[in-house]
Amino acid sequence: MLQPQLLERITARRAELDEFEEQLAKRLAEVRAEWDELAVGERVFERVSEQLADERASAAPAPGQVGGRAVLLTPHRVSDVGAFSPLCGRPPGGSWPGRSARCRESTSPCGPSWNHCVGGWSG
Template sequence: MTDPEMLERITARRAELDELEERLVKQLSEVRAERDELAVAERVWQRMSEQLAEERAQAGSPVVRVAGRAVGLIPDRGPGVEESALPSDYQRIMAAVRQVGGPAACRVIGETLGLNTEARGKLEPLRAKLTKLADRGWLHKRGDGKFTVRP
């Protein structure tokens, strides 16, 4: 091999390596940019997860003021919402419906709770709470007006 031929091969190889280096630098830049984006996404996800956990903890038994009285809100039943999120009187109602063991009329639930069931008017507040629990997905209100706990 002559010297000019060797020099030509070296020059060609140097050009190939320069081109390869340029592609690798570009690819490395893209990898670093994507990695930076993933780091930002991870921080945002972490912050949102913490906020959601805090909101769920605070939503345990939300209370608002109505006409100067503290009134517990009934959360909708859904993933991650435990029965313990209900105000205590609603938790007792849920336990009473379970205790009856099947479709239960308002009067039977009232008796289980120890309420005066002789006067119809005394059961209306309980019926309203049962209906509210059914509307929020905690109970199922059947066509015959009886209630069961949703599985």
């Protein structure tokens, strides 16, 4: 009577182990798929990092010489036409608050300018 019970326990344990093996195989396949995704992500990251490094290197100011001296050349920046510049006239939409009425309008290379006051700031 002991033999049939022992065989039954062995058979039940084999079924448990088979089920566990299937779970592990499925989990192993998921882990391998994630490893593959990480490898792709790593390659993309390296490629983008190299592109950014190349762009930064090409955008860096270039060394040059002026009058025999080493200087750093920077690209010319074009300012926004509507933006305020203290060197090129009044702020958009009007004159300076508190400015004396004795200010006369003049023209600079940047356009009309209200920064040429006869009497300075009013106070």
